[in-house]
Amino acid sequence: MVASPPSHLMELPRKILIGDRVIAEVGPFVRSLDVSARSVAVITGRVVKERAGVSCNSSLEDAMLRTKWHVVSDASMDTVNRLHDKIKDDRPDFVIGFGGGRSVDVAKMTAYRLSKPFLSVPTSASHDGISSPFVSVRGIDKPHSIKANTPIGVLADTHLLSQAPPRLLAGGCGDLVAKITAVKDWELARDEKGEYFGTYAANLAYMSAQIILEESEKLKKNERLGIRTVVEALISAGVAACIAGSSRPCSGAEHLFSHALEYVAGGAECGLHGERVGIGTIMMARLHGLDWENVRHTLEDMGAPTKAKQIGLTEDNVVQALVKAQSLRPDRYTILSKVKMDKKKARELAAATKVI
Ligand SMILES: [Zn+2]
Secondary structure, X not given: OOOOOOOOOOOXXXXXXXXXXXXXXXXXXXXXXXXXXXXXXXXXXXXXXXXXXXXXXXXXXXXXXXEEEEEOOOOEHHHHHHHHHHHHHHOOOEEEEEEOHHHHHHHHHHHHHHOOOEEEEEOOOOOHHHOOOEEXXXXXXXXXXXXXXXXXXXXXXXXXXXXXXXXXXXXXXXXXXXXXXXXXXXXXXXXXXXXXXXXXXXXXXXXXXXXXXXHHHHHHHOHHXXXXXXXXXXXXHHHHHHHHOOOXXXXXXXXXXXXXXXHHHOOOOOOXXXXXXXXXXXXXXXXXXXXXXXXXXXXXXXXXXXXXHHHOOXXXXXXXXXXXXXXXXXXXXXXXXXXXXXXXXXXHHHHHXXXX
């Protein structure tokens, strides 16, 4: 008899609102998620607050919600702790993360610690954390992302997203193409370790990579279509992680490589999450026997880096990160568990894929 898969909880966003200038509807949107809410804590970044704070705040106040704004500048556990101490006595009914990856991550973690519902309002389409329960914060004892609660809602204003620097959108594409190697790693773990594999979640994540791989030329030519497609694909990838109950469909060896780069760079600037992950995907695709050149061309089309030096990394950084990557998360079986990297193999791989 075949053993049934282990049980897990699927927590999904309840409502997702996407469209031009929908930030003006954030108040009624919160109300529709919680009719009895009275107060919200809005966690944001300085630039976003200056750019769109007024419109967001007036919509919340028009919906009879008391607001308290908190500006954060980094995504670290110190910031989360400070914010938690500051907000807990206010007892907000809702936490909103309004901004880029850092604001959304800090807000998601804070909401989780306060046991309050969380609304994700991203202003850049740079990674799939906008709809998933996973957060990346510095200063925790794990080098990879950790699980908090899934956002109860996502509000994506395509007008605001279009004002973000193009580099962030390109980074989002890097985080999307990554799903092809993440899913391959998951299949490998199923085949070689008997790990639970969720076909539906895997297909959903795979599809969000596929659309970028197949349509990058079209998306590059039409900016509005590009933003809408990338943000929908990122939300969908995040939902795939919700369905899987783990980050498996979204994060494989290419993510471990990215975490290892942060480690070897020792806190120095080493590109955006999606940029590092995109470069990692080119190399992991080759190890998996996938069409790595198509991954590379897609990233180029979307304006994302494909070479280490474009994000300030040296050849040695890449080699060290490739060798180190799997050791950061030994329990996550990936292609790097199978093809054990040494310096020679790592250098050959990076050179063959033109990363160095
Ligand atoms: Zn990612």
